[in-house]
Amino acid sequence: MPSARQIFVYISLAFILLFFILYPVADRLSEAFPDLVNNDENRRVVIVGDIHGMHEKLLELLSKLSFNPSSDVLVSVGDILTKGPHTGSMAVLDFLASNNATAVRGNHDQKVLEWRSWLNWIQSMKGGQAWLKHAIKEWENAQEKGEEDIEDWVDWKMKHDTIHRKWWRRVPNRQFLGDHFEIAMEMSTVQYDYLKSLPLKLHIPHAHAFIVHGGLLASDPNYKPTHSRQPLAKVPKIPKHLAASGQNSTRAYLRRAQEDAILTQVPQNMVTWNVQNMRGVTRKTNQVTKYGISSVFSSQRSDGGMSSYRDKEGRPWSKLWKNSMSMCAGFESEDRGSLPCMPATVIYGHAASRGLDIKRWSIGLDTGCVYKRQLTALVLGGKDNVLSNLSSRSTFSDDYGLDDDLEDDYDNLENKNTSRQKQYRRIRFGDNGWGRIVSVQC
Numbered sequence: 187m188p189s190a191r192q193i194f195v196y197i198s199l200a201f202i203l204l205f206f207i208l209y210p211v212a213d214r215l216s217e218a219f220p221d222l223v224n225n226d227e228n229r230r231v232v233i234v235g236d237i238h239g240m241h242e243k244l245l246e247l248l249s250k251l252s253f254n255p256s257s258d259v260l261v262s263v264g265d266i267l268t269k270g271p272h273t274g275s276m277a278v279l280d281f282l283a284s285n286n287a288t289a290v291r292g293n294h295d296q297k298v299l300e301w302r303s304w305l306n307w308i309q310s311m312k313g314g315q316a317w318l319k320h321a322i323k324e325w326e327n328a329q330e331k332g333e334e335d336i337e338d339w340v341d342w343k344m345k346h347d348t349i350h351r352k353w354w355r356r357v358p359n360r361q362f363l364g365d366h367f368e369i370a371m372e373m374s375t376v377q378y379d380y381l382k383s384l385p386l387k388l389h390i391p392h393a394h395a396f397i398v399h400g401g402l403l404a405s406d407p408n409y410k411p412t413h414s415r416q417p418l419a420k421v422p423k424i425p426k427h428l429a430a431s432g433q434n435s436t437r438a439y440l441r442r443a444q445e446d447a448i449l450t451q452v453p454q455n456m457v458t459w460n461v462q463n464m465r466g467v468t469r470k471t472n473q474v475t476k477y478g479i480s481s482v483f484s485s486q487r488s489d490g491g492m493s494s495y496r497d498k499e500g501r502p503w504s505k506l507w508k509n510s511m512s513m514c515a516g517f518e519s520e521d522r523g524s525l526p527c528m529p530a531t532v533i534y535g536h537a538a539s540r541g542l543d544i545k546r547w548s549i550g551l552d553t554g555c556v557y558k559r560q561l562t563a564l565v566l567g568g569k570d571n572v573l574s575n576l577s578s579r580s581t582f583s584d585d586y587g588l589d590d591d592l593e594d595d596y597d598n599l600e601n602k603n604t605s606r607q608k609q610y611r612r613i614r615f616g617d618n619g620w621g622r623i624v625s626v627q628c
Contacts, residue, residue, distance in 0.1 A: 230257075230568035231258070231566045232261065234261070235551030235563070236266075236536065236538065236556070238265055238270045238294070239269065239272070239275030239277075240555045244281070246561075248260075251563065251624055260285065264291055264293075266278050266292065268369065272365060272368060275369055279381070282380070283376060283381075290385055291384040293462040314353070337361065389445060398534050399534060401504070401532075402532050417444055418447075418513075421517050422444060422447070424436055437528075440517050444527055465537055466503060502543075504532070515527075529617075532547070533549045533551065536552055538557060542562060549564055549615075551563070558628050560628055561625065563624050564613075565624055
């Protein structure tokens, strides 16, 4: 029979495990995320768009913001690596890991992690490490002879290097020895652990905000937003211990429950590929799309296989999100044309082709620094941003003369330094707050 001390240890471990199950890392970020209602003048959250190894521009942006790591919080929307200079990617990774910056994992960061996992696997095999060194040396020799296209070279080796065929068959794709691979091989254990620790999604409940790299859906597009299975179409059940605790506590619980349900009950949001790559949803079959190639997110064909086909990119998911949020009419609403919910904000990256993409309840921050455009940050909190005592009106006319009905005119602006774009630097955020958009030229 276990002693009293052992029983105490078991109970303590159970409570610790329960804590981490009920309060994941993403939720504990709320301690660092400034309270947007209380308006902490000494703390800001700086959320940066896709960096892609542009280390010098990241430092320039932080300098422009007078970023102070002791009081400010740095958050990345992902894709911190590749596309830009290799040395820049390593410097960005070192900077973020050394400062334990908060971030979500982008699709390019994911590829680096996958290559590192593959490296760990291949080098654990007998002869694997020796073959890997041999392959790298052969590629270096091929480059000296004028070979430039690594994918063509890898493709040729896979077909003709019969001596090492068993190893080439273990190479997952033709991007072998490319930039993702090089970063995966070069990064330290600390950097690898940091990158691996990054979540796919961040939820900051008290700010009613989500941070993802690609996108998020408020409802399953295979059904109408008002369908009973949609998380925003029904009011969550209130636990008995909260029922008599007052309206504020009840409302807070309902809002948190619905926001959690978006992450856990919308099937598309539970697929890694979707939240890292989502750009649009096709009208025809409600599939996530990327560069015209769609991928089914929740259902399979009747024969059990996954469907895929070529089509246009589809409707931007952020417009679907905006439509859902505009239908939220509060938990007491009984209007069949509305939803019994409160709106939430998504901050994301990934869509450089759309540039700075600001809608009332979503903010796209990838302004294509790696394409020599801009690196952009959303700044929340701090004395520069008044976050309380705002008008409850839902238009933008107070700040920059743009009503919600004209919002799409701003969405369609090209990412250029026009005089019209320069005025869009202060934006609505959340229920009654403001944020600030700050950029540097790349």
